[in-house]
Amino acid sequence: MTEACGEARRIGEVMRRARVLQRRSQKEVAAALGCHQSKVSRLESGRGTEDIRVLRAVAQELGIPPGQLGLAAVPDVSAADFGAEDMRRRTFLAAGVVAFVSPADSVVARDELVQALLPGLDPAGTAAPLDTTVLRKRVGEARRLFHTCDYTALERMLPGLIADLRKAAQDARAMDAFSPLLATAYQTATSLLLKQRDQGTAWLAVGRAMAEAERSGxxxxxxxxxxxxxxxxxxxxxxxxxxxxxxxxxxxxxxxxxxxxxxxxxxxxxxxxxxxxxxxxxxxxxxxxxxxxxxxxxxxxxxxxxxxxxxxxxxxxxxxxxxxxxxxxGDVGLALRAAHPLMRRRIPVPERRAALWLEVARAYSRQGHLAEGYRALCVAETCAAQDVRRPAVRDLVAEMAARDRRRTLPGLHQLSRRLGVFA
Incomplete structure (x- = not known):
């Protein structure tokens, strides 16, 4: 499962990078492919990439060499050969140069989080105390990790926390105490997954959050x-x-x-x-x-x-x-005017500080002011380094670097290389 997830995410990242560098929206690509925008969104998040016919259509539309998607170089593959080609693709992706795959421990943590979110399973807990006070403190710590943008630690923490909360809530007499905590943990998981652009798992998490919220009253x-x-x-x-x-x-x-x-x-x-x-x-x-x-x-x-x-x-x-x-x-002038007072204001939550400077970078980029946009990205990175490494920001950096054709901003291209996106 870990290998398959890594392969799918790598394919999605290749597609997303090619589209961004061509400055095309998901809607535009979807129209060219004759499908709905949500189909392109799912592909870029690593879902549906097992369909070789779709991969070939995307490769042709975006000008991606078939080999980068693990496809055979020959343009026509008979129906009888699709199974063999799929096997070659999986082998290639598992062993090839994977520039965009998450580290192995991150993929394992994601798999553990998915398992903790699945209904009907009884995931292993942490053997920590299950009393309300301790669990409430742990939920608070999970929220703190999110607001300080320590997403790596949060992803490792959530599976055990959710498992312990589910175990504690099995006692009907304790449900009133633990349902609110479980709902908050699921909400936190949803927010984290959205940061990581994993909408598929986010749907699973938010469904659990809504169920516990309704149960809590x-x-x-x-x-x-x-x-x-x-x-x-x-x-x-x-x-x-x-x-x-x-x-x-x-x-x-x-x-x-x-x-x-x-x-x-x-x-x-x-x-x-x-x-x-x-x-x-x-x-x-x-x-x-x-x-x-x-x-x-x-x-x-x-x-x-x-x-x-x-x-x-x-x-x-x-x-x-x-x-x-x-x-x-698209009102970037008004956006920057509203942002200027905030730049001088103390914002105690790192995630919020980073959000401000990332929006400023996005606004400057849309105005064509790449130097100012790059400086805003640098400030955002000092506020929350992990927040700058999420997919949406990597797309922004890739787009800005692609537009700097004369390479007048070497720091921007260095940032692009650090994030694993290349113009």
């Missing part, structure tokens, strides 16, 4: 689970569904802000933030402005910057999400 846990579900929907380009989900849930929770707890307000605020970014990514200006307006209203009553389930909400995070939404809408 806690509106704050439910709001947090809806938030990550909307994030998964938006990543799969189901923007309208994501916006409708956030709007429907927020309508049930908003109001009487002056009488709500800080945790309640932060949960509602973070849900609205997700609505704004989903709407911005889908080009829905009206919905984006609607959510931003509601966020500002909630932020008048609360400001939290703690690494827990409802943390990092307040005026600063509202402003940061406005930057992200403006970039997504």
């Amino acid at each position: 806690d509106p704050l846990i439910l709001a947090s689970s809806v938030r990550v579900q909307a994030h998964v929907l938006a990543r799969e380009r189901h923007t309208a569904q994501a916006v409708a989900l956030v709007r429907r849930t927020a309508d049930q929770l908003t109001g009487s802000y002056d009488r709500r707890s800080p945790e309640y307000l932060a949960a509602v605020g973070l849900l609205l933030l997700r609505g704004a970014t989903a709407a911005g990514g889908g080009g829905d200006r009206a919905a984006t402005e609607e959510f931003l307006s509601k966020e500002r209203e909630v932020a008048r009553y609360v400001s939290l910057d703690r690494p827990d389930a409802w943390a990092t909400f307040g005026p600063t995070n509202v402003a940061l999400h406005e930057v992200s939404a403006r970039v997504a809408l």
